[in-house]
Amino acid sequence: MKKTASNLIKNLLMAVFLFLFSIFINRSITFDVHSLGESMQIYSKNFPSSQDVLQPQRFLLPFLGKVLNLDIQILNLFFLFSFLFLISVLFNLKTNYMNSFLISLSLCSTMVVQFHINFGGYPDILSYLMLLIVYFYKEKKFIPYFLFFLALITKETVIFTALFFLSIKEISKYKFLISIAFYFPFYLFLSNGIYDIYYYLDPLVKDIFYWINQSKKYIVLGYFSSIKYLWILIFSFFILENKKMIPVYFLIFGISLQFFFGGDTTRFISFIFLAVIFIVDNFDLRKFQPINFIILILNIITVKYYVFAYGNLLKVNESKLSFFDIYQYLDSLKSSF
Numbered sequence: 001m002k003k004t005a006s007n008l009i010k011n012l013l014m015a016v017f018l019f020l021f022s023i024f025i026n027r028s029i030t031f032d033v034h035s036l037g038e039s040m041q042i043y044s045k046n047f048p049s050s051q052d053v054l055q056p057q058r059f060l061l062p063f064l065g066k067v068l069n070l071d072i073q074i075l076n077l078f079f080l081f082s083f084l085f086l087i088s089v090l091f092n093l094k095t096n097y098m099n100s101f102l103i104s105l106s107l108c109s110t111m112v113v114q115f116h117i118n119f120g121g122y123p124d125i126l127s128y129l130m131l132l133i134v135y136f137y138k139e140k141k142f143i144p145y146f147l148f149f150l151a152l153i154t155k156e157t158v159i160f161t162a163l164f165f166l167s168i169k170e171i172s173k174y175k176f177l178i179s180i181a182f183y184f185p186f187y188l189f190l191s192n193g194i195y196d197i198y199y200y201l202d203p204l205v206k207d208i209f210y211w212i213n214q215s216k217k218y219i220v221l222g223y224f225s226s227i228k229y230l231w232i233l234i235f236s237f238f239i240l241e242n243k244k245m246i247p248v249y250f251l252i253f254g255i256s257l258q259f260f261f262g263g264d265t266t267r268f269i270s271f272i273f274l275a276v277i278f279i280v281d282n283f284d285l286r287k288f289q290p291i292n293f294i295i296l297i298l299n300i301i302t303v304k305y306y307v308f309a310y311g312n313l314l315k316v317n318e319s320k321l322s323f324f325d326i327y328q329y330l331d332s333l334k335s336s337f
Helices: 002-026 036-046 060-068 072-094 097-108 111-118 124-136 143-154 156-166 173-190 197-205 210-240 243-260 265-282 286-301 326-335
Strands: 305-308 312-315
Touching (some): 002 072, 002 111, 060 124, 060 143, 072 111, 097 286, 111 210, 111 265, 111 305, 124 156, 124 265, 143 156, 143 173, 156 265, 210 243, 210 265, 210 305
Antiparallel strands (some): 305 312
């Protein structure tokens, strides 16, 4: 009992530190809503009315805001803390505290975490939290399938992680597909905003690569910007544990399919955090501790890139702390040849 209480306190303290570290790295925190987040806030205030709402199919976050009478960005910050707490719990169960700390800090210096501190009101962090719980409870009979459904009504692009979960042996394929099938009527009925299904599908009639062509300028940088140098960890296990990494192959393939339907590159690929979770859960990382330390340093000093629709690049909160512009460096290197 004492050990359980001690572990809970350690995980809570670690989550608090990670949250504060995320703000420090970002150099600020927002309590306001932005862009599509403004539409979500309107949805929350007027719920269940979806008039003038851009994406009414994403209704779980606005619904919670309405029920709890809270601004959705305040809720998002709570969900972000919960996400960091659950990561602390999972990592501390699977690896030593130093590795857990290093990888968690590295994740906090990427757009997986940083996006929600900069751009308020988006439903992404709630969907990440749901997916993390799905993975955490993947052996349970009911919880993961219900929570995947909740993740879908939070943000429909969660569907692109389905191949990852279906390739995990503990997941019941039948139950998982049932949860997806149960979601589709909700999507078809509620997807009547500006960004409905036809908004994405109609341009593909003339050109199947329409959306990909819109975003191709910074598409590689968009992949990188999601988790920065944590890709080193993923590629290392591609080499060392090729067959055991099959779920990660499916994850990358699945989330990459999003480029056929839109262009928010960094946010699309940020689902890759599930690959980091998978690696910590399944492999021995003791020998990787020095590499994880290097990854953390590189993630801190490298500019925070955000690649969004369509083919646009934003460097978020540039500061002396994040002084290394790898994109500019590689671009100038390429120009010199």
